[in-house]
Amino acid sequence: MSFLKLDKVVKRYGSIPVIHGVSLEAKKGEFVVFVGPSGCGKSTLLRMIAGLEEISAGDVSIDGRVVTSVAPADREVSMVFQSYALYPHMSVFDNIAFGLKMAKMPADQIIGRVDEAASILQIGPLLSRKPRQLSGGQRQRVAIGRAIVRHPKLFLFDEPLSNLDAELRAQMRVEIARLHRNLGVTMVYVTHDQVEAMTLADRIVVLRAGQIEQVGSPSTLYDEPANRFVAGFIGSPKMNFIEARIGAVADNAITLSHPAFVGGTLTVERAPLRPVSPGAPVTVGLRPDNLTIGSPNPILNLTADFSENLGGHTQIYATATDAPQIAILANGRRAIVRGATLPVGLASGRVYLFDADGIAM
Amino acid sequence: MAATRIGSLLHALGLLIVLAFALFPFYWMVTSSLKDQTELLASPPVWFFHPTLSNYMDIFADTKVTTAVLNSLIVAVSTTLLSVILGTPAAYALARFEFRGKADLWFWFISNRMISPIVLALPVYLLSRQVGLLNTRLVLVLIYLTFNLPIVVWICTDQFRSIPPDLEQSARLEGASQFDIFWRIYLPLGLPGVAVSAIFAFIFSWNELLYALVLITSQGLKTAPVVATNFMSGYELPWGKIMATGTVIVLPVTVFAMLVSRHMIRGLTMGATK
Structure with a gap:
């Protein structure tokens, strides 16, 4: 009641x-x-x-x-x-x-x-x-x-x-x-x-x-x-958004394409919530605290820009081709050389996808 | 260092000049009331003299003056009370409510004070004769009220507007009636404005000469300023008595202003919010 x-x-x-x-x-x-x-x-x-x-x-x-x-x-x-x-x-x-x-x-x-x-x-x-x-x-x-x-x-x-x-x-x-x-x-x-x-x-x-x-x-x-x-x-620091396109859709996977992804593509292993067609625009969302630097399976190739020392964490800002600034929240203190290449992986959590209207998919 | 000292000296000097300018007439009035007629008319003026209270004895022996002071007191106090009692709720309404014709009402209050009082003297005289109010204290109270209400309403509206609206809404949530809100929140917090407007209303009613002269003819109802000018008749100009009456007239206003001024402290609303 x-x-x-x-x-x-x-x-x-x-x-x-x-x-x-x-x-x-x-x-x-x-x-x-x-x-x-x-x-x-x-x-x-x-x-x-x-x-x-x-x-x-x-x-x-x-x-x-x-x-x-x-x-x-x-x-x-x-x-x-x-x-x-x-x-x-x-x-x-x-x-x-x-x-x-x-x-x-x-x-x-x-x-x-x-x-x-x-x-x-x-x-x-x-x-x-x-x-x-x-x-x-x-x-x-x-x-x-x-x-x-x-x-x-x-x-x-x-x-x-x-x-x-x-x-x-x-x-x-x-x-x-x-x-x-x-x-x-x-x-x-x-x-x-x-x-x-x-x-x-x-x-x-x-x-x-x-x-x-x-x-x-x-x-x-x-x-x-x-x-x-x-x-x-919701979430602090804010989620990173990358405007990508849908490459291919299989039963249990969606392939996304954007130059920032390693090899130009990223495969998300889950079925979309709604039917999608290849070539459609898609917004990829990645939480800064889910990203990790120096991952063996990087998904993003970024260029380091600057970092903020938050004591227990370091907030790193990086850039990529055709993408807005991307934030990464790393544990501990990290020394970042400006212009260095950062292989960034997904440590936990998930890749969020939103269609052209911003609805989760 | 030296420059700031010279600066503050000049500052003090400037203040002294302004103070002398403002206070000299007052000083001249009080000292003149304590001189006898020969000292008063001496040329060059006498600065050192034997003060005498004879002028005061004369005017207080004359019941005209005491009656007149009493009349003025009755008229000024009732006008001030009525202006505040009627003006503050009006100001609250204008400060906090939206209603049709609010801007026009506001303008009407202002326009009341745009007309020179002498323009209205004749119509007011004729009107009061018609309704039988001529030669009453009531007619003065009513006329002064029309001049004082706009002042009270303006000053208090402005004061009430500066009170955070959150206070009213919080009180409303806590079950306070509209009157409670006005009485327990707006009036106490708006006290500086209420005090200032009350002083203005009192001074205006106390000093007003034109209408008191026109509307009151019977000796027993005349107010103090009228009686003071009454000395200036015939072949004699009794300056000492005029000045003594003037001093007696100024006294109540000064006392009233001093009493009320402690409520005129700014920053009373400090600590309400943030």
Whole structure:
């Protein structure tokens, strides 16, 4: 039984549609992440669930109740804003208690609830401070405290970590994951950072231009991207793409041709998902972390360009005839001589193929 | 090093000149109110004199002045309160809601202040006579309100616009009503703007002379500026009394401005977001 359900949800600004009939279901306790490039409509979709944006067509239901025309406060959802949206003139206690006061909860119960939230987030000593006296990470905790104190049915996060520095972001990411585990509440989380999406999500929803590109678990999206967009968006460093042509098709193998391949061809030993004809254009996708240098069975002949030392890994950029720059993530430290020939093999994973429309094949 | 010292000296000198220019009339008014008539009219002016409070004794002995100060206080305080009570919700609406005719309404507020007050003096006089408001404090409150409301609305609209919209949306999600949002978020955060516009409204209502002169004829209802000019009649010009009245008139405004100015601190919204 689905807990959160979006049914052909549409958002138009005037006559311009920005969300094109999105349908989605989430189970109770699930952590769903909306991810996509800026302007893809992920925040708009989240705000439609919250009730902060009107829904032009379609329905939203939470816990079996259609809330499309229910006021935001009555949807039993809490939201953490990208800007935190703390009330600057109120103390941390009053910030957290605001929603409970609005709900006319008795004062002693409010104190109990705030203390509970403060101990979960370890912000007890900060309760009498004003938001301007807090660091970014502390403000973030207060914003989360304000959300959990109301015991909502659904948590919404709108890029909550994007104002924090890298170290704090990683730390808060773990805390949000822990919070989800401890509270067991359904969460919808918006981010443009695919690392956050991969690490936090039970299921990722990849959005582009107001439409869902693919929904699935992080490993499904990584291993079996439905199209070229998802393949390029999920995974860091980004997947390499080579525009090749189909040479020959057998029952259980496809031969691809491109000058970058060793001998001009590459044979992928699997049947295509759909019938293909020789000569058709095909995009070959190779993940940088699947590639290896100095392989006994190289598939690519590349020319080294430059390298970045990442400590435990080295990211190597190389070029080939008629191909864009190709990235390789190698283990350990590698000294690369610019202009040297690099025989590159496929150590693990697979060769991804996409047709002219970008659909996986 | 030397250049920066000379620079800051010149800076201080410039400030002193501006300060002297602004404060000298005030200084002259206060000192004149403490001189007797012969010292006042002495030429060249007397800089050192024996201060006397006789002018103040004279004006306070005259109930006209005390009544007038009380009248001014009643009119200015009610006008200021009404301007803020009516103007801030209007400003909130203009700052945060989209509605038909918003731009026209905005322009109408501005155009209210484009007309020179004297142009309206006669029609307002005739109108108030017709509705029987002539010679009441109420008519002054109403007229001053039409001049003050635009100022309050402009300043507060601008102030409210600077408040991050996320705060309002967050409050809405937490169950705050529209009034709660205005009362608990916009008003406290917009306090600097509200304070500034209240000072403007108070000063305008307190100092206004033209309408007070035209619409009020009965002695007991006259406001302070009118009474101050009343001394300039007949064959005598009692400068000392005029200056003493002037000083008494300026005092409440100064006190009010000082009281309110501590709310005019910038950066009150700091820490709301990011």
